[in-house]
Amino acid sequence: MKKWNLIIDVALCHDCNNCFLADKDEFVGNDFPPYSLAQPWSGHRWMNIEGKEKGQYPIVQVAYLPIPCMHCDDAPCLTADGAVYKRADGLVIIDPEKAKGRDDIVDTCPYGAIYWNEEARVPQKCTGCVHLLEDGWKETRCSQVCPTGALTFVLADDAEMAERVAAEGLEAFRPELGTKPRVLYKNLHRWTKVFVAGSAAFADTDECAEGAEVTVNKAGIPVAEGRVNNYGEFAVEKLEPGETYDVVIEAAGYRPHSATVTLDQSVTMDLVLLQKAEEHSLA
Numbered sequence: 001m002k003k004w005n006l007i008i009d010v011a012l013c014h015d016c017n018n019c020f021l022a023d024k025d026e027f028v029g030n031d032f033p034p035y036s037l038a039q040p041w042s043g044h045r046w047m048n049i050e051g052k053e054k055g056q057y058p059i060v061q062v063a064y065l066p067i068p069c070m071h072c073d074d075a076p077c078l079t080a081d082g083a084v085y086k087r088a089d090g091l092v093i094i095d096p097e098k099a100k101g102r103d104d105i106v107d108t109c110p111y112g113a114i115y116w117n118e119e120a121r122v123p124q125k126c127t128g129c130v131h132l133l134e135d136g137w138k139e140t141r142c143s144q145v146c147p148t149g150a151l152t153f154v155l156a157d158d159a160e161m162a163e164r165v166a167a168e169g170l171e172a173f174r175p176e177l178g179t180k181p182r183v184l185y186k187n188l189h190r191w192t193k194v195f196v197a198g199s200a201a202f203a204d205t206d207e208c209a210e211g212a213e214v215t216v217n218k219a220g221i222p223v224a225e226g227r228v229n230n231y232g233e234f235a236v237e238k239l240e241p242g243e244t245y246d247v248v249i250e251a252a253g254y255r256p257h258s259a260t261v262t263l264d265q266s267v268t269m270d271l272v273l274l275q276k277a278e279e280h281s282l283a
Helices: 018-027 102-108 141-145 160-166 277-282
Strands: 003-009 047-056 059-067 084-086 091-092 115-117 122-124 152-157 183-186 192-202 213-220 221-227 235-239 243-248 257-262 272-273
Touching: 003 160, 018 047, 047 192, 059 192, 059 235, 091 122, 102 115, 102 122, 115 183, 141 152, 141 192, 152 160, 160 183, 192 243, 221 235, 235 243, 257 272
Parallel strands: 003 183, 192 272
Antiparallel strands: 003 152, 047 059, 084 091, 115 122, 192 235, 213 221, 213 243, 243 257
16 A cells, blocks of 8 residues: 655755744644644654754855654554554554553654653654644645755655655665664765865966866775866765775876875865876976
8 A cells, every 4th residue: 555755855955944843833732632642842853953064164065854753664662552553554653642651662763753741741753744644635744844845745655665766866864773764865975975075276377177077986996976166166975984085186188186085074175286297297
């Protein structure tokens, strides 16, 4: 059968928090039995957005990662007594009556997506706006209000989702947990991978080395490439953190420049001045 899935494009999230505010608007002060009690005024982020800065001046990137309940197929929060259960449509629900007093459920989520409501004495999290879906909605409140299209709510069977995963390069966040989340990410490399960046200019003219080719090698094998833009800058992404790479910058008529970098984090290299090839031959 078709199940609900959420696709989050990390490249399109700008931390506007419209999703967070829509969630608050829907759930604060409102009970939706049998799926949820009212969310408290503070302390809960059922759509939590984390931020990360990468690189150094003058080339810095910022990435934002929205983290809701992942509605996992192998959810570690599920209980034998039905206090936390998974619906046939893929959504994981905390029963607010059966789960009352069960603060132990909060720590079962490896993503930190379950919160404790002290006043109601119940664990709570994103419900996938199941009460709205049962009224015929095709969107959650968060996906409805996202101004950039970073959140896409999809009803599809597993075969359809597998095709979409392959076509769009969708990934699970922290797949090593083995929970099989139904929230998948596009452009997740902006959060999980690192980049090498820098600036390049021609030494003889002091002009930006626009069009120069940048090749990133590992153990002599090219693994990524880029090009210097009209501002004289380049950034090669999707590199593995902690690895050592050789960065080669080449332009016709100029000597190749090579540098070795270890990417414990994203690195912005110093300005590279490319020397004319004939100057090298006369030296």
